[in-house]
Amino acid sequence: MSHHGVGPRAVMRSAVFLTAGALAVPLLAGCGSDDKPAGPLAGQDIVPVARAQVADGGTLKWAVDAVPETLNTFQADADAGTSRIAQAVLPSMFRLDVNGRPVADPAYLESAKVIETEPRQVVLYKLNQQAVWSDGREIGAADFAAQWRALSGKDSAYWTARNAGYDRIAKIERGANDLQVRVTFSRPYADWKSLFSPLYPKDVMGTPDAFNDGARRKLKVTAGPFRVEKVDTAEKDVVLGRNPRWWGKPAKLNQIVLHAVARDKRAAALADGSVDLAEVDSTEAQRIGLAGRQKGTGTPLQGSGRTSVKKLRSWALAHGFDSDEVPRAKKKLRTVIKRYLEQQQALRDLDVRKSLEPAYTQLALNGSSGPLADERVRRAVARALDRAELARLVLTPLGLPAVPVGSHLALSGQIAYADSSGAIGDQDTKEAQALLADAGWVAGGPVRAEKKGEKAAGPQKPSEDVPDGGQDGQYIVGEDDKGHDGEHGGDERGDDEGQHRDGKDKRRAPADDKREHGDKDLAQEGRHGGAPGAYAPRGTAAPAAAPAGPLAKDGKALALRFVLPSGPGSDILGSVAARISAMLGQVGIRTTITKVSDDSYFKDHIASGDYDLALYSWPSSAFPATDARPVYAKPVPAADGSVNVEQNFTRVGTDQVDQLFDRAATTLDEDEERDLIRKADARIWAAAGSIPLYQRPELVGVRKNLVNAGAFGFQTPVYEDMGFLKKGVRVSASPASGSPDK
Incomplete structure (x- = not known):
């Protein structure tokens, strides 16, 4: 499991973490003539070539995290693999373009538009007359109606994960002919383009049994360039083959095999040919880049074989080997290095293609209890952060644009994007300290000894008895009685080994460069306007000043529990x-x-509220009025006395934000919808429940002769165009290809 995100749209903005914290969905909004949106910060990197240059045939082996538990994207355990398969084998009325905006797919639609607004909204779909299911039946109104009934929420026998939008449909009818579908809404719905993407056949949606169980491991009827041929859990494969009834441009590949490979094993899988394309982390991306630059072996295995163990170990550690995985026995060490060099030789046939994912990493602040229940403390945390520095920390070493994300609800390139971070203000140490003082947290205040059995405020109060370095998996930052005053971080390489492994602080963190910015005007939203592995660039400045003394209030120190996952990629x-x-x-x-x-990070901590601070990611949505609302909705008491937080894991929400989302979801004026989304985002910033930091890097190891594939960015992949170059055809790798800069 990757540590980057919370993912896919199939379950609204579902909580399937990609561990460094994603929802991949399409944005309905228009732009005024005087409001042209900026493009994406980084373009896609897929080495695009004309179909004439792509060979016919071949099998693409594509790494995924796991064999999906279900092929039905509308079930709760659907994952990114489920969505990947659906894109290749099922109709989608709208797909995303390079800017993350929904566009009609001409393979299925001639047109789709709102034809009536009074007394009710009516959308007319005109289908491609060649569009048929793999059993030969035309795609039509019966399929639309079956999906609506299954997802409307009116029949509890269907185990659906969401019904957003479908619950607003009043009826679905055949139009003037079999190629027309009329959808009438009971209430206006701005995000109507989000519906019927994907569209399942009535064979799947027609009965609860077919919906709940029939489509979990099989999809007998499909309608894309590929079809599902086999799901093999033993071999960890899902095999997609050409669809002989596909009416569009025929797929270049004979097969696409989605093969489950752990994230930390992908460089080895690329080297031995188990996969041809795999998302990789920055360490493996650097390894692939290093292989491409190596001219000779230059290893201690050359010569008479008398090389010392010390020299062998030094060479291994210098080439990225984990210190815990380097054996001390000389014979075993030589075997490990030999295997590594063989893999490096094989990795010369690969490139790293890179872009930015349609997802961002955020700092989440749990506002349900403890110090962070006070908005002033949350705002102080936000004002203490230099988000530009954090973006540089992650993205600059990778050669990607290091621009902080300015919106919770869209990313640069999408129509709704606007930098609303001014509602909270830039980094300002003095303002952060003033907010804390206003909340009653003062330096040098007495700290009352905790009585035996007394529960600390917040999810967990750090024990005063835990030494710096702490227990396994835990260390404390910010104490001034240990001689390092909160400077506990990684070294320039970002290696956090030694931060807590042996209980001793070995390194000093690169310091805040203490840039001071003027406060931005918060009057519009109100000062208290409403109750989601890299290394520092060389030359990062040392601390300019000692940290402030610890703060206290009512006899308790201001201490926050920062929970992180520990698995590969973290x-x-x-x-x-x-x-x-x-x-x-x-x-x-x-x-x-x-x-x-990793297994307990989301379930036992984020979802249950057992944290103060956490890092995880949300995908951006092309339909934020629908998809983002559950993430930022104000928690409400449930009938059993519990609190329903939906997907708002920070537990911070306001009535104003809810109202803005509701208005945005019902207006059919695209400019108005965009403006309402931006106003909602400004209020989310002001409430300071989550602080967007940076757009996540997308690094893909890929065989050099594979084209029209790689780091897709926002765009939905065009599966029928993927393939391997014809023999004798040469193309230049895109400028973004290669390895991350050292």
Whole structure:
């Protein structure tokens, strides 16, 4: 599991983490003539070529995290693999373009538009007359109606994960002919383009049994360039083959095999040919780039074989080997290095294609209890952060644009995007300290000893008895009685080994460069306007000043529990968290960093509210009025006395934000919808429940002769155009290809 996101649209903005924290969905909004949106910060990197240059045939082996538990994207356990398969084998009325905006797919639609608004909204779909299911039946109104009935929420026998939009449909009818479908809404619905993407046949949606169980491992009827041939859990494969009834441009590949490979095993899988395309982390991307640059072996295995163990170990560690995985026995060490060099030779046939994912990493602040229940403290945390520095920390070493994300609800390139971070203000240490003082947290205040059995405020109060370095998986940042005053972080390489592994602080974090910015005007939203592994660039400045002394209130120190995942791919989060903790230490906030297993990170901590601070990612949505509302909705008491937070894991929400989302979802004026979304985002910033940091990097290891595939960015992949270059055809790799800069 990757540590980057919370994902796909099939379950609204579902909580399937990509561990460094994603929902991949299409944005309905228009632009005024005087409001032209900027493009994406980074373009896609797929080495695009004309179909005439792509060979016919071949099999693409594509790494995924796991064999999907279900092929039905509307079920709760659908994942990114489910969505990938649906894109290749099922109709979608709208798909995303390179800017993350929905466009009609001409393979299925001649047109789709609102033809009536009074007394009710009516959308008329005109279907491509060649569009047929793989059993030969025309795609038509019966399929639209079956999907509506299954997802409307009116029949509890269907185990659906969401019904957003479908619950607003009043009826679906055949139009003037079999190629027309009329959809009449009971209430206006701005995000109507989000519906029927994907569209399942009535064979799947027609009965609860077919919906609940029939489509979990099989899709007998499909309508895309590919079809599902086999789901093999033993071999960890899903095999997609050409659809002989596909009416569009025929697929270049004979097969696409989605093969499950753990994230930390992907460089090895690319090297041995198990896969041809795989998302990789920055460490493996650098390894692939290093292989491409190596001219000779230059290894200690050359010569008479008398090389010392010390020299062998030094060489291995210098080439990215984990210190825990380097054997001390000389014979075993030589075997490990030999296997590594063989893999490096094979990796020369690969490139790294890179872009930015349609997802962003955020700092989440749990506002349900403890110090962060006070909006002033949350705002102080936000004002303590230098988000530009955090973006540089992650993205600059990868050669990607290091621009902080300015919106919770869209990313640069999407129509609704606008930088609304001014509602909270830029980094300002003095303002952060003033907010904390206003909330009653003062430096040098007495700290009352905790009585035996007494529960600490917040999810967990760090123990005063835990030494710096802490227990396994835990260390404290921000204490001034240990001699390092909150400077606990990674070294320039971002390696967090040694931060807590042996209980001793070995390194000092690169410091905040203490840039001071003027406050931005918060009057519009109100000062208290409403109750989601890289390394520091060389030359990062050392701390300019000692952190502030720890703060206290009512006899308790201001201490926050920072929970992180610990699995493969979490090194980015570790580095970012260490840097955030150092920034918070500058204003007197102490943090305890606790690493937990990937399996429990979301379920036992984020979803249950057992954290103060956390890092995870949300995907951007092309339909934020629909998809983002559950993420930022104000928690409400349930009938059983519990609190329904939907997907608002920070537990911070306001009535104003809810109202703005409701208005945006019902207006049919695209400019008005965009403006309402931006106003909602400004209020979300002001409430300071989550602080967007940076757009996530997308790094893809890919065989050099594979084209029209790689780092797709926003755009839905065009599966029928993917393939391998014809023999003798040469193309230049795109400028973004290659390895991350060292």
